[in-house]
Amino acid sequence: MKVDGVLDKDDSVIAKSEPAIIATASATAAAAATTATALTPVTATLAVRASHENIFLERFFGAFQWEEFACGCGSAFVNICVTYPIYKLIFRQMLHGVPVSSAMLQLRHEGLGFLYRGMLPPLAQKTISLSIMFGVFDGTRRYLVEDYRLNDYGAKVIAGVVAGSAESILLPFERVQTLLADSKFHRYFSNTPNAFRYVVTNYGFRELYRGIEPVFWRNGLSNALFFMLREEASVRLPKRKSVSTRTAQEFIAGAVIGASISTLFYPLNVIKVSLQSEMGQLTEGSWHACKRIYRERDSRIANFYRGCAFNTGRSFISWGIMNAAYENLKKLMSQRELKPQLTAMQQR
Numbered sequence: 001m002k003v004d005g006v007l008d009k010d011d012s013v014i015a016k017s018e019p020a021i022i023a024t025a026s027a028t029a030a031a032a033a034t035t036a037t038a039l040t041p042v043t044a045t046l047a048v049r050a051s052h053e054n055i056f057l058e059r060f061f062g063a064f065q066w067e068e069f070a071c072g073c074g075s076a077f078v079n080i081c082v083t084y085p086i087y088k089l090i091f092r093q094m095l096h097g098v099p100v101s102s103a104m105l106q107l108r109h110e111g112l113g114f115l116y117r118g119m120l121p122p123l124a125q126k127t128i129s130l131s132i133m134f135g136v137f138d139g140t141r142r143y144l145v146e147d148y149r150l151n152d153y154g155a156k157v158i159a160g161v162v163a164g165s166a167e168s169i170l171l172p173f174e175r176v177q178t179l180l181a182d183s184k185f186h187r188y189f190s191n192t193p194n195a196f197r198y199v200v201t202n203y204g205f206r207e208l209y210r211g212i213e214p215v216f217w218r219n220g221l222s223n224a225l226f227f228m229l230r231e232e233a234s235v236r237l238p239k240r241k242s243v244s245t246r247t248a249q250e251f252i253a254g255a256v257i258g259a260s261i262s263t264l265f266y267p268l269n270v271i272k273v274s275l276q277s278e279m280g281q282l283t284e285g286s287w288h289a290c291k292r293i294y295r296e297r298d299s300r301i302a303n304f305y306r307g308c309a310f311n312t313g314r315s316f317i318s319w320g321i322m323n324a325a326y327e328n329l330k331k332l333m334s335q336r337e338l339k340p341q342l343t344a345m346q347q348r
Helices: 002-062 067-094 100-110 120-146 152-181 192-203 204-211 212-236 243-264 264-275 286-296 301-307 307-347
Strands: none
Touching: 002 120, 002 152, 002 264, 067 100, 067 152, 067 264, 067 286, 067 301, 067 307, 120 152, 120 212, 120 264, 152 192, 152 204, 152 212, 152 243, 212 243, 212 264, 243 264, 264 307, 286 301
16 A cells, blocks of 8 residues: 555656646747757858859859960060060160169179069069959959949959059069069079078068058059050050951050050159168158159159150060050951861751
């Protein structure tokens, strides 16, 4: 009987505790359901955002064409090989503010062995830079027009600024080129890899980006202007049937546009060279450097344009070569793509 009493007692305890257990389980389930309900919109939002990002990346990078990058790279190669000695002459005028005769005497005194010294950085920089310039511009413009229905002029301006900004990542090549071209650094390093190693080891990676501010402004604004004027020239100039006359027209159009823009932004190059001619010192602001150069050159704005005549001549030749080479390479690639299609049509 005692055992029956105990069992009856236990049954009553269990019976009393069951509602509490059920209530606790119900509360836990309700809380879990509430949490799941609260998390569902967040998860959905993240999923939608990730989907949008994937669509953006797919659409944006899908607008880029490798042919544009290849044509830009090829057009820069020949140009650097031809125009580097002229650049060296201009560089000495920009750095020291001397007339062309003095700059030529400096180069003659140093000899032919130093004439092409420092050519590898601009060769590497220009081939990659022109590849980025034409490739990124075309892809960005195509994306803005096709996906956002932006007007053609606005798309060209934005695409030009984006392409110029992307080019600024290659500033270390210009930095090392400046150091190798300046005679006061001849004893520190003998070639391009040695210069990179010396700068990074002694002053850090940040030293390679000294003078990025004027370069950023120069690249963005000049690219936007160049592509706008170039597109206008291609539309408004008469269509030539002969290959030679068409190439000559493309050369002159690119030469005039490139030389004009290079002359317009020449003072920014002077500021950049002045900033990059120092190593290891506290970086000077672009505006302070501009005022310092103005005082050093007899407080005359005209002295900012020392070497500009040769720079205009070099830009005339180099941009003419690059524009004509780019257009011809693009036509060759287009013909190469169309050839298999024509062959297939003939076989049918």
